[in-house]
Amino acid sequence: MITVPDDFGEDLGAGAEQWVAKLPTLATKACSRWRLTPDGAVMNGFCAIALPVRQADGHPAVLKLTWVDEETEHEPLALKLYNGDGAVRLLGHDAELGALLLERLDPHSLDDEPIEQAVGVIGELLRRHRGIQAPDEIRKFENELEDHPAIPRKLLDAAREAGTRPMGSTLVNVDLHYENVLRGAREPWLMIDPKPLAGDPEFCMIPLLWNRFDELDGRRGLTDRFLALCDAGELDVAKARDWTLHRAVTNWIWCLEEDMADLGEICAEIAGWAVRS
Numbered sequence: 001m002i003t004v005p006d007d008f009g010e011d012l013g014a015g016a017e018q019w020v021a022k023l024p025t026l027a028t029k030a031c032s033r034w035r036l037t038p039d040g041a042v043m044n045g046f047c048a049i050a051l052p053v054r055q056a057d058g059h060p061a062v063l064k065l066t067w068v069d070e071e072t073e074h075e076p077l078a079l080k081l082y083n084g085d086g087a088v089r090l091l092g093h094d095a096e097l098g099a100l101l102l103e104r105l106d107p108h109s110l111d112d113e114p115i116e117q118a119v120g121v122i123g124e125l126l127r128r129h130r131g132i133q134a135p136d137e138i139r140k141f142e143n144e145l146e147d148h149p150a151i152p153r154k155l156l157d158a159a160r161e162a163g164t165r166p167m168g169s170t171l172v173n174v175d176l177h178y179e180n181v182l183r184g185a186r187e188p189w190l191m192i193d194p195k196p197l198a199g200d201p202e203f204c205m206i207p208l209l210w211n212r213f214d215e216l217d218g219r220r221g222l223t224d225r226f227l228a229l230c231d232a233g234e235l236d237v238a239k240a241r242d243w244t245l246h247r248a249v250t251n252w253i254w255c256l257e258e259d260m261a262d263l264g265e266i267c268a269e270i271a272g273w274a275v276r277s
Contacts, residue, residue, distance in 0.1 A: 002027045002042045009127040011258075012047060012067050019067060026065055026140035027051060034092055036063060043107075046192070049074060051148040052104060060104040061091055068098050071175075071195045074138055076100060076195040079253055081171055083130055087191045088127045088184075104192055106183035117224065118178050121189045122208060123232020125181070126201055130234070132171040141167045143201050145246065148253045158275045159249035162242035177207040202240040205229060206247040210266045212231055222273050245274035 001026050009020040021106065031038065031053065040052030066072050079090035084103075092101035108113070110118040140248040143163035147156060175195040184190040192275050197203065208229055209222065216222050230237050249270035255264030 001050070004042070004049065007046050008179060009047075009067065009079050013069070016026045016067060023049060023065055026097050026099065027063065028061070030065070030094060030101075032065055033097075034063075035045060036061070036101075044059055048193075049155055052258070053101075055091075062102045062104050064100040064102055066098055066100065069234060070139055073198050075194055077137060078171060078194040079137070081135075082129065082191075082194070084186075086128050086187065086189075088182075093273065097149065101185070102192075105189075105192065106181045106185075110178040110189065111212070112180075115212060115225070116228075117144070118181075118212075119208075119228050119232050121181060122176065122178075122266065123229065125176075125189075125232075126204070126233030126235065127193055129173075130201050133145060133171055134171040135195065138171065138196050138198045141197060143246075145250055146253070150256055151253065154158065155249060155271055155275055156187040159246045159271065163246040165239065165242050167198075167203075170201055171199050171203060171270040172199045172203050174199075176204045176206055179211070181274055200236075200239055200243065201233065202235045203243045203247070205235070205240045206251070207242045209244065209270055210263065212264050219273050222270065239242075241274055248274055 004020055004023050009016045030036070035056040038051060039054045043050045043185055047069075051063045053061050053063050056091060062108050066075065076093040077088060079087060089103040091103060093099070110121055143160065145156070145160045145163055152250060161268060173191065173194040174197045176191065180187050181191050200216040205226070209225060216225060219249060226240070227237070229235065230240050248267045252264055252267035253260070255267055
């Protein structure tokens with residue numbers, strides 16, 4: 001049925017190797033259950049594979065098999081709440097198989113568009129989704145920032161203090177970025193792969209800064225993009241700065257622990273900018 005890429009799933013954690021080995025069987029079961037016919041080559045991201053399929057009536061769709069953890073377990077619920085409004089439409093969900101049947105989109109993403117246009121589209125999505133309240137099942141923010149010898153004490157303290165800001169209860173996609181917004185047929189642009197959190201819309205800012213970071217003209221460029229996103233998405237600037245600082249330091253520590261030097265340097269740069277802006 002499918003051939004899984006050799007290096008897929010290597011960094012997912014305990015049990016991932018067994019799950020990856022079962023993916024061909026899971027795909028076969030899902031196709032049988034939903035009467036799907038494979039219609040293209042397997043694609044993959046960090047924690048999921050996607051298989052283009054045709055439904056029994058001939059309509060195109062995508063079968064997605066996802067590694068389920070605390071970040072991904074409520075993706076189906078989030079998609080139900082978005083209900084196709086600025087987001088890919090959920091056509092089916094099988095919790096037993098970890099399978100989602102999704103509307104098929106064009107692979108062309110906002111990553112391929114001028115940054116000014118991308119920021120405008122992201123801002124519109126943020127405005128449209130800011131009224132969706134997160135149900136109790138959606139995970140909540142926890143301020144668990146720990147010390148790390150490589151992070152300056154002043155920066156750690158500032159990030160930890162930023163994390164004490166009262167948090168809202170909006171449905172937030174904490175992994176919203178340009179590659180996760182694709183061209184659609186019923187709408188020009190649709191969001192995919194939500195990682196839901198109950199919180200402030202401003203909590204989603206940092207992936208929009210570290211993605212396409214090489215296009216920024218130093219700290220002035222970082223400030224310009226940050227303010228453009230706040231303006232387009234009608235975000236609170238102070239909240240966005242605080243949550244950006246907190247997430248920059250949190251992700252910087254994670255990068256140090258996972259030996260991801262390039263992203264760690266970007267997080268350090270964003271943290272230094274946020275604490276001074």
